[in-house]
Amino acid sequence: MKPGLRVLVVDDDSGVLKALRGLLGDEGFTVLEASSATEASRLLLDASTPPPALMLLDLRMPGETGLELLARLPRPLPAPVVVLSGEASPAEAVQALKLGATDFVEKPPSPERLLTAIRNALALDTLREERERLLGELARPGHLVGDSPAMESLRQLITRVGPRDTAVLITGETGTGKERVSRALHLASGRKGRLVAVNCAAIPATLLESELFGHEKGAFSGALSRRVGRIEQAQGGTLLLDEVGDMPLELQAKLLRVLETKEVERLGGTTPVPVDVRILAATHQDLSRGVKEGRFRQDLYFRLNVLPLQVPPLRERLEDLLPLARAFAAEFAGPHVSLELQPGAEAALRAYSWPGNVRELRNVVERANLLRGDGPLTLSAASLGAPTAPARGPSPKLSEKSYREHVEDFERDLIRAALQEGESIAGAARLLQVDRGNLYRRIRALGLPVT
Template identity: 85%
Template sequence: MKPGPRILIVDDDPGVLRALRGLLGDEGFTPVEARSAAEAARLLEAPDAPPALMLLDLRMPGETGLELLARLPKPLAVPVVVLSGEASPAEAVQALKLGATDFVEKPPSAERLITALRNALALGSLREERERLLDELARPGHLVGDSPAMEALRQLIARVGPSDTAVLITGETGTGKERVAQALHKASGRKGRLVAVNCAAIPATLLESELFGHERGAFSGAVARRTGRVEQAQGGTLLLDELGDMPLELQAKLLRVLETRQVERLGGTLPVPVDVRILAATHQDLTRAVKEGRFRQDLFFRLNVLPLHVPPLRERPEDLLPLARVFAAEFAGPRTPLVLAPGAEAALRAYPWPGNVRELRNVMERLNLLRGEGPLELRPDAVTAPTGTPAAPRATLGDRSYREHVEDFERELIRAALQEGESIAGAARLLQVDRGNLYRRIKALGLPVTP
C-alpha cells in the first residue's frame, strides 16, 4: 500500500506529538516529527522525501514558529497549517501574512484539523500544477501551438538561440513577439536577465537616458549616476520592443553599441564595455520605413541578420484550441475543464482575430470572469465578430459631460492620425506632439496601441 502524504509535525510537547501521530496515522497520513524550529528547518531542506505539509506550533522554546516562518524562503516550499493554543489574534494574523494556509486552535477537533490539512494539501497541489504549467511554457523554444508555422518557429529558435547575433522579430500586434524573445533568451543560456524596453512608451527626450544611462550632473535633475537598460542587461539580453518608433538620432547610438560592444552614458567621458545580446521587435514594415527615411538602413541591415516572423493567429487556426486551453488553465485553474459548446470550434476558426493571441487571451479572461460554478464553457457567441449591431442613438449635448464630448473628438482625431501616420511616431509627427505623451493618451482613451 502506498504511504500517505508526509506531514511534518513541529511541536515541543511530547503529548501533543503522540496524539497527532496517532490521529494522522489513522487518517492515512505519514507523520514526521520535529521538536524544535531548527530540527524542522533541517527536515524541510532535506533532499530526500520532503514533507508535503508542515503542521506548526507557534509557541516553542528558542526559535518560535513565527520566527521560523519569517526566515523560510518565500513562497513557502510546502503548505503550512499553524496549530497553537496560546497565540494572540495578532500572532495568528502575522502567521497568515507570512504564508500559512490556515490557523487551528488547540485543542483541535479531529474533523477541524483533518479538514484544514486536506484543504492545504489541495491548495498546494493546485500551486504545483500552476508552476508546472508556467515552467513548461517558459522552456527554451517552447511556444504553444500545433501548427506547422509554430513548429518551424520553435526549430528556428532552437538553432539561433545559442548565438549572440542580434535578432529582428516581426509580426502583427498581439502575435506573441515578446514570448519569442523570452524563448530566445532562455535558449541562449546567458546568465544575465532579459531586460525589455518599449521604445514607443517612453518620451523621446527620456529614451536616451533610459537606454544608455547618465552620469551625475549630465542634465538638470541628474543628481546621481544611473545605469541604463543596456548595462542592466549585462550578461543577458536586451529586448527593444517597438523599435520602429525609436528616433533617428538614437538609432545611430544604438548602431554604435552593436558594433563596438560599448555604451557611453550621458555626460560620461569613458565607454563602458557591455556583453549584451540585442533583440528587436516591431509590427512595422522596416523596409518601407528605410525607404521613407524613418529608419536607418545600416541599423536595419545590422539587426536583420536573423529575422524571425511570428505569423498572425488567423494563419494558424490549428493553434486556437491549444492556446484557449492554456489561457483557460491560467484564469480558471488547471483543474477547471474547458468545455466547447456545439459550433464553438467552428466559430474560433471563422473569426479573423485582428488582435491575435492577445485578443484570444482577453476572450478567455472575460469568460472566466462571467462564468458561474462548474467548467469554463466556450460558446460560439463569445468569439463571433459583433457585426450588424444597431447603432446607438446619437447623444444630445445634455446627455454627456463636456469632458466626454472632448474625449470622443480626441479619439477620432487620434484614430485618423494613426491611420495616416501608420505608427505612433508618425501620428505624433502629424499632430506635432511628443510620441511618449501620445502613447499614454492612447492608453488612457482605451484605443488600440497600434493602428
Template identity: 80%
Template sequence: MRADTDYRDSHVLIIKPGCDSSVARGSLPFPLRYAGPVDSPLALPRPQTPGPRILLVDDDPGVLKGLRGLLSDEGFSPMEARSTAEAVRLLDAPGPPLALMLLDLRMPGETGLELLARLPRPLPVPVVVLSGEASPAEAVQALKLGATDFVEKPPSPERLLTALRNALALSELREEQQRLQEELARPGHLVGDSAAMESLRRLIARVAPSDTAILITGETGTGKERVARALHLASGRKGRLVAVNCAAIPATLLESELFGHERGAFSGATARRLGRIEQAHGGTLFLDELGDMPLELQAKLLRVLETKEVERLGGGLPVTVNVRVLAATHRDLALAVREGRFRQDLYFRLNVLPLALPPLRERPEDILPLARAFAAELAGANVPLVLAPGAEEALRAWPWPGNVRELRNFIERQNLLRGDGPLTLAPESLAGPAPLTAESPSRLVLGQKSYREHVDDFERTLIKAALKEGGSIAGAARLLQVDRGNLHRRLKALGIPAA
C-alpha cells in the same frame, strides 16, 4: 474517454464504505458481473499487463469480493481497505498518483461525507459517491464538496462502469489542463501544433546559443516578446532579460532609459543611473517596437552593437558590456529604410537572423491548443473547456486581427461570464463587429453621401474597433500607429465617446 484508451499508467482508488445494515454480512447487495461484449462502449480495456490499481474500501467482505470480481474482469488491479483511515494512508502512500475515489457516505465511525470534507483542496482524486441510504441532501452536499458523480446502491454494472469511465476521463482532463497551465506559465513557452510553430521552435533551438542580434517581426499580438524570452532561456546566458518598449517611452526620455546618465548630466539628474543596456550586462536586451526608435538613437544603438561599449549621458569613458540584443517590430523596416525612417546599416546589423511570426489566421491549427492553454491558465485546471457545436469551426474561421492577444482576451472574457459552470465556447460568443475589410463598390450606395462622409464613416468604424480591441485610447493609438493626441482630436471630431 474511448473504450480503447490504455489505462496502464493510471491508478484508481475506490473507497466503498459502509455496508447496508439490511444486508447480511458476507453477502453482496447487488450483482456485479458484467456480461456485455468486450467491444461494448461500457466495457473498460483488458490489458495484458497489470491494469490501474483500484482501492476498494468497505467494511463488508462480501461487497469487497463482488467489486473485486467485476473490476478484475474489466482489467483493473483491485486493492482493498476496510476503513477511511486505511484509505487515507493509501492515498498518502508514495507511488504513482491515484485517479479515482468511490466513496460511500455511510461508514462506521467516520462517515464518507466527513472524509470528503477533510480531504485537501483541490481534491487529490476525482470522487464518485456510492451509497444506498444517503438522503438527497447528503448527495447534494457531497457534490458541493467536489464529488463528480453519485451512484445509488445497488448499482447496475453498466452504471458503475460508466461512472468509473467518466471519472477516469475527468482525471485525464485535469492532468492535461494542469500540464498546459504549467507549460503556458513557463516563460518562453510557445504553444502551437502548426508546421510554422514547429519550425520556429527548431530555429530558436538552433540560433539561441549564438550572440548574434536577432530581429523578430510579426503583427501586433503574435507573441514576439514570448519568442524573445524563449531565445533568452535557450541561450544559456546567466544575466537578466531586460525588455524596453521603444514605443511606450517618450523620445526625450528613451536615450537616458537606454544608455543611463551621470549625475548632473541634465536638469533633474541628481545621481548616476545605469541604463537598460548596462542592466542587461551578461544577459539579453530586448528592444520591442524598435521601428519607433528615433533616428539619432539608432546611430548610438548601432555603435553599441559594433563596439560592445556604451556611453552614459554626461559620462566620459565608455563602459564595456556583454549584451545580446534582440529586437522586435510590427512595422515593415525594409520600407522604413527606403523611406529614410530607419537606418540601413542598423537594419542590416539586426537582420542577420530574422524570425518572422505568422499571424494566427495563417495557422488555424494552433487556435484550439492556445484556447485550451489560456483556459487552463485563466479558469484553472479543474474547470473543463467545453466546445459547443460549431464552436471549433467558428474559432478557426474568425480572422483574429489581434492575433494571440485577441484570443487570450476572448477566453478571459468567456471565463468572466461563465459563472460556476464549465468554460463553454459557443459560435455566438464570437459575434461582434465584423472584421474591417475594404467594402466592395457594389455594397456602397453612391450619391447619398459625400466623399468626406464616406471616409468619416469608415474612420469611425475603424477607431471604434481599435478602442474595443485596445481597451483604451492609448491601446487604440498603438494599434492604429497614431499619436494619442491626434486620436483624441479625431474622437472629438467624429463624435466618438472617449470612454
C-alpha cells in the same frame, strides 16, 4: 518566514543598528550590517556569496544617500528593499517606491509595523520569482504552444539559434507573440543575465535615451543620482528592443555604436562602460520600407537583421487555436477547470480572421472566464463578438458639464480610436499628426491607460 534568512540593515546610526539587530535576531533572522551606501553595495554585489533576502535601507546618510544607492543598483534589485527614514519628504518616499522599494517605514518604527513590512516584501518577492519561473517554463522552445507546422518550425529554429550571440530580428503582426518568442530565445541562449525588454513605442522620445543608456548625476535637470540604463541592466543577458521601428533616428546611431563597440556611455558620462549583451529586436513594421523612407538607418537594419525570424499570424496556423485556447483557460481558470466548446464554436473560431492574433484569442478566453459561473469555461460562437459597450443613458444636457469637460470627453474618444487603429502611441501620433511626446503627456493628463 524561514529561520536564518539574512537581512542587510543599512544605517549610519549605531543605535538604530543595535535596536534592529536585537529585534530581527529575536525573529530568527541573521543580520548583516552596513553603515554606508558603499559598504552596503559591496555586500549586495559580492559575487562570492548569495545576496541577502532583504535590505532595510536608511534614506538619509552622509556621503551617498539611500536614494542614490537605490538608483544605481542593477535591475532587478539584488534583494527586496524596505526603506527607513525619520526625515524624508513625501517626494523622497515616492521616489524610493518608484526606484523599486517595496515599502516605506517611518522612524522610529514600531516592531509590528516593521515586521509586517518585512513579511510583505518577502512574500511579494516570492510571488515575483514564481511568476518569472512560470513565464520561463511557458517560453521554453518545447513549451511554445501550438501544433501547426509553422510553430514546430519556429521551435526548431529557436533551438538552433538560441545558443548563439547573433542579433535576431523578430517580425510579425501585433499580438502574434513576439515577446514570448524572444523569451524562448533568451532561455535557449543559456545566458546567466536576465532578459530586459524595452518598448520603444511606449516611451516618449525625450525619455527613451536616458531609459536605454542611463545617466550620471547632474546630467540634466532632475537627474538627482546616477541611473543604470536598460542596456547595462541586461549585462550578461539579453536586451529586447520591442517596436524598434519607432526608435528615433538619433538614438539609432547611438544603438549602432553600442553594437559595434560593445560599450555604452551614460548621458553626462565620459567613460564608456563595457557591456556583454545579446540584442533582439521586434517589430510589426516593414523595416526595409522604413529604410527606403528614411525612417530607419540602413546600417542598423543590417546589424539587427542578421537572422530574421518571422512569427506567423494566427489565421495562418488555425491548428493552434484550440491548444492556445486551452492554455489560456488554464491560465485564467486554473488547470482543473475544463474548456468546453458549444456547437458551432470551433467552426466560428476557424472562420474568424483574428486581426488581433493570439492576444485577441487570449482576450476572448479571459472574457469567457469572467462571465462563467462555477462550471467549465465555455466558448460559443457569440464569444467572438466585440464586448458590448455599457448602455448609456440619455445624452447629458450641455449645462451638466463645462465646456472643458465636453472637449476632454471628445478628446478621450478620439485618442482611444487612434490608439486602437495605430496599435501604439507612436502609431496614434502619426495618425493624429502630432508629436509623440506631446501625445503621451496628453494621454496621461486625460487619465487614459498607457500601453
